[in-house]
Amino acid sequence: MHVLQGLLQDELPIINDRLARETRELPELVRAVAEHVLMAGGKRLRPLLAILFFRCVSRGTGERVLSASSSLLSSSGESDIYPLACSMEFLHSATLLHDDILDGSDLRRGRTTAHLVYGKTETILAGDVLLALANRLVAEYGDARLSWRVAEAIMRTVSGEIQELEWIKCPTLSQEHYLEIITGKTAYLIQAACHCGALAAGGDEQAAQAALDYGINLGVAFQLTDDALDYSAKAEVAGKPVGNDLREGKLTLPLICYLEILPEAERRETLAWVRALGAAADPGALSAQDTARHGRVVQAVRDAGCVEETRSRAARYIVLAEKALTSLPECPERVALQEALQHTLHREK
Amino acid sequence: MHVLQGLLQDELPIINDRLARETRELPELVRAVAEHVLMAGGKRLRPLLAILFFRCVSRGTGERVLSASSSLLSSSGESDIYPLACSMEFLHSATLLHDDILDGSDLRRGRTTAHLVYGKTETILAGDVLLALANRLVAEYGDARLSWRVAEAIMRTVSGEIQELEWIKCPTLSQEHYLEIITGKTAYLIQAACHCGALAAGGDEQAAQAALDYGINLGVAFQLTDDALDYSAKAEVAGKPVGNDLREGKLTLPLICYLEILPEAERRETLAWVRALGAAADPGALSAQDTARHGRVVQAVRDAGCVEETRSRAARYIVLAEKALTSLPECPERVALQEALQHTLHREK
Numbered sequence: 001m002h003v004l005q006g007l008l009q010d011e012l013p014i015i016n017d018r019l020a021r022e023t024r025e026l027p028e029l030v031r032a033v034a035e036h037v038l039m040a041g042g043k044r045l046r047p048l049l050a051i052l053f054f055r056c057v058s059r060g061t062g063e064r065v066l067s068a069s070s071s072l073l074s075s076s077g078e079s080d081i082y083p084l085a086c087s088m089e090f091l092h093s094a095t096l097l098h099d100d101i102l103d104g105s106d107l108r109r110g111r112t113t114a115h116l117v118y119g120k121t122e123t124i125l126a127g128d129v130l131l132a133l134a135n136r137l138v139a140e141y142g143d144a145r146l147s148w149r150v151a152e153a154i155m156r157t158v159s160g161e162i163q164e165l166e167w168i169k170c171p172t173l174s175q176e177h178y179l180e181i182i183t184g185k186t187a188y189l190i191q192a193a194c195h196c197g198a199l200a201a202g203g204d205e206q207a208a209q210a211a212l213d214y215g216i217n218l219g220v221a222f223q224l225t226d227d228a229l230d231y232s233a234k235a236e237v238a239g240k241p242v243g244n245d246l247r248e249g250k251l252t253l254p255l256i257c258y259l260e261i262l263p264e265a266e267r268r269e270t271l272a273w274v275r276a277l278g279a280a281a282d283p284g285a286l287s288a289q290d291t292a293r294h295g296r297v298v299q300a301v302r303d304a305g306c307v308e309e310t311r312s313r314a315a316r317y318i319v320l321a322e323k324a325l326t327s328l329p330e331c332p333e334r335v336a337l338q339e340a341l342q343h344t345l346h347r348e349k
Numbered sequence: 350m351h352v353l354q355g356l357l358q359d360e361l362p363i364i365n366d367r368l369a370r371e372t373r374e375l376p377e378l379v380r381a382v383a384e385h386v387l388m389a390g391g392k393r394l395r396p397l398l399a400i401l402f403f404r405c406v407s408r409g410t411g412e413r414v415l416s417a418s419s420s421l422l423s424s425s426g427e428s429d430i431y432p433l434a435c436s437m438e439f440l441h442s443a444t445l446l447h448d449d450i451l452d453g454s455d456l457r458r459g460r461t462t463a464h465l466v467y468g469k470t471e472t473i474l475a476g477d478v479l480l481a482l483a484n485r486l487v488a489e490y491g492d493a494r495l496s497w498r499v500a501e502a503i504m505r506t507v508s509g510e511i512q513e514l515e516w517i518k519c520p521t522l523s524q525e526h527y528l529e530i531i532t533g534k535t536a537y538l539i540q541a542a543c544h545c546g547a548l549a550a551g552g553d554e555q556a557a558q559a560a561l562d563y564g565i566n567l568g569v570a571f572q573l574t575d576d577a578l579d580y581s582a583k584a585e586v587a588g589k590p591v592g593n594d595l596r597e598g599k600l601t602l603p604l605i606c607y608l609e610i611l612p613e614a615e616r617r618e619t620l621a622w623v624r625a626l627g628a629a630a631d632p633g634a635l636s637a638q639d640t641a642r643h644g645r646v647v648q649a650v651r652d653a654g655c656v657e658e659t660r661s662r663a664a665r666y667i668v669l670a671e672k673a674l675t676s677l678p679e680c681p682e683r684v685a686l687q688e689a690l691q692h693t694l695h696r697e698k
Contacts, residue, residue: 027507027508027511027512028515029511029514029515030511098473098474098477101469101470101473102470102473102474120450120469121450121451121514124447124450124451124473125447125451125507125510125511125514127477128447128476128480128503128507129504129507129508129511131477131480131503132500132501132503132504132507133500133504135484135496135499135500135503136497136500136501136504138496138500139493139494139496139497139500140493140497141493142493143493144488144489144490144491144492144493144495144496145488146493147484147487147488147493147496148485148488148489150484151481151482151484151485151487151488152481152485154477154480154481154484155478155481155482155485158376158379158474158477158478158481159376159478161474162376162378162379162474162478163376165378165470165474166377166378
C-alpha cells in the first residue's frame with residue numbers, strides 16, 4: 001500500500017484545500033451546510049481516482065494533455081486536474097445531502113446529518129448548488145464529453161436511489177436486482193470520476209474504456225464491502241455501529257445470502273419481519289423485542305458465513321477492475337490504482 | 350402579435366410532444382411527479398426563446414449551424430434544437446419542484462403542488478433527475494459553452510432563491526436588493542435559454558451578446574410584471590387569486606413603492622406587520638384580522654398607483670431588451686422576439 005499511501009499524503013491536503021476554497025465562495029446560507037458535509041472527513045475516493053487516472057493516462061499521451069484539458073472558456077491554457085477532481089466530491093456530497101433527507105438519516109460520517117442541523121430547506125438548496133457548481137467546474141474544461149458523463153452518472157445515481165426506495169417498500173430476494181441498485185447508487189459516480197480523469201488526460205478509446213471498466217467494478221466492489229462491513233464483527237469490536245441496514249429494513253447481500261439458506265417457512269417469516277422494519281413510520285427506531293431479534297439475525301448472518309460470502313463476491317469485481325488496468329502505462333499511479341483495489345476489499349471501516 | 354401567435358401554433362405542439370416523450374423515459378417513481386409539473390401547462394417561454402434565437406441567429410450564420418450544433422457524442426450530424434429547448438423547460442420545472450417544497454406552496458399552475466400529491470422524497474428526487482436530464486441533453490450538443498451557461502444559470506437561480514428566503518426573514522426596502530433577487534431567481538435561466546439558442550446556431554460574439562442582453566432584460570421585466578399582476582385589480586376580476594406575495598410576507602416592488610410613500614411611523618409599523626407574515630409558522634394562513642388588513646393593503650397599493658409604477662419599471666427593461674435585438678438579422682423570428690416583449694409587458698395573467 002506504500003505507493004497509494006505516499007500519493008494520498010501528497011494529494012489529500014491539496015484536494016481538501018481546493019474543496020475548502022471553492023466552498024468558501026458559495027452563498028452564505030448554503031456554505032455552512034456544504035462545509036458540514038464536506039469538511040466532516042470522507043475518503044476523497046472520487047477526487048483521488050480522477051487524479052490517478054489523469055496522471056496515469058497522461059503518461060501515455062504526453063503533449064496532448066494540455067490541449068485536451070485546457071478550457072474553451074479561459075485563455076490560460078493551463079492544465080489543472082483539481083477542479084475536475086473536486087467536482088466529483090461535490091457531486092457525491094450533493095447526493096449525500098439529498099439522500100440523508102430522503103432516508104431521514106440522523107448520522108453521516110459520525111456527525112448529525114445536515115438537514116437536522118440546518119433544516120431541510122437549506123439542505124435541499126445546498127445540494128442543488130453543489131450539483132450546479134460541479135457541473136460548472138466540469139464545463140470549464142471545455143470538453144462536453146465530461147459534462148455528458150457527469151450528467152449521466154447523476155441520472156443513474158438518482159435512479160439507483162429511487163430503485164432502492166421502491167425496493168425497501170417491497171424487498172425481494174433477487175440478487176440481480178440488488179446488484180442493479182448498488183451499481184446505480186454507488187458505482188456510476190465512481191466510474192465517472194475515473195472516466196473523466198482519463199478523458200481530461202486526452203486518453204484514447206482504450207484508456208477511456210479501461211477507466212470505465214475499472215470504475216464500475218471498483219464501485220460495485222466498494223458497495224459490496226460496505227454492505228459486508230455493516231454486519232462485520234470486527235467493525236463492532238472497533239466500536240462502529242453495525243446492523244444499520246437491517247435496522248432500516250434494507251435488504252443487502254449478506255442478508256439475502258442468509259435468507260436463501262433458511263428453510264422456506266422461516267425465510268418467509270424473516271423476510272416479512274424485514275419488510276415491516278422498512279415500512280415502519282420511523283425506520284431504525286426498534287422496539288425492545290425487535291432489537292433483540294435484530295441482534296440475533298446479525299449474529300446468524302455472521303455465523304452462516306454470509307459476510308465472507310459478500311466479500312468474496314466483491315473480490316470477483318476487484319479482479320475485473322484489476323484486469324482493466326493492464327492496458328494502461330506502467331507507472332506509480334497504476335500501482336496506486338491496484339493498491340486502491342486491495343484497500344477497498346480489505347478495509348475494516 | 351400575429352407572428353408570435355403563428356410561431357406558437359407551430360412550435361408548442363412539437364415542444365409539448367418532445368417534453369412528453371423525454372418524460373416517459375424517466376424512472377417510474379419520478380415520472381408521475383415530472384408529468385404533474387410539466388403537463389400542467391405553462392407558457393413554454395424558455396424553450397420558445399431558445400428556438401427563436403436559434404432560428405434567428407442561424408439566418409446570419411448559414412452553413413455553420415450544422416457543424417456547431419452537431420453532437421460530439423452521436424455521429425448523426427443532424428441539427429435538432431428541440432432537445433436543447435426542452436432542457437430549458439426541464440431546468441425550470443426542476444427549480445419549481447424544489448422551490449415549492451421550500452415555500453411550502455400548495456398550488457402551482459392551478460394544481461396542487463407535486464410534493465403534496467407525491468411526497469417530498471419523490472419530489473426532491475424528481476427535481477434532481479430533471480436537472481441531470483437537462484444537463485445530459487445539453488451536453489449531447491458537444492459544446493461545453495452550453496453546459497457552462499446552464500450550470501451557471503442554475504447556480505444563480507438557486508442563489509436567488511436563497512437570497513429571497515433570507516430576505517423574507519428580514520426584508521428591507523432596498524429596491525436594489527429586490528432587483529438582485531429577481532434577476533437571480535428568474536432572469537438568469539431565461540437568459541440562458543436565449544444564449545444557448547444563439548450559441549447552438551453558431552452565432553458570433555455579437556449575436557451571443559444580443560441574446561444575453563435580451564434575455565436578462567426580458568427576465569427582469571417578466572418577474573416585475575408577475576409581481577405587478579399579483580396586485581392587479583384586473584387579475585382579481587378574472588378570478589385569479591391576488592395578494593399572494595403579501596400573504597407570505599414577500600416584499601415585491603409594488604409594496605416597496607407603496608411603503609416608500611407612507612409616513613415614517615406608518616411605514617415602520619406596516620413593514621413590521623409584513624415581516625410577521627413572513628416569519629409565521631404557516632406562511633399564507635392568515636387570521637381574520639390579518640386577512641382584513643391584507644385586503645386593505647392590497648387596495649392601498651393599487652390606489653397609490655404602485656402597480657402601474659412597477660409596470661413602467663418593467664417597460665424600461667423591455668426597451669433595453671428591444672435594443673439588443675437590433676444587431677440580429679431581420680426575420681420573422683426577430684419580429685416574434687419583439688412581440689414577446691410586448692406580450693410580457695401587457696399580459697394580464
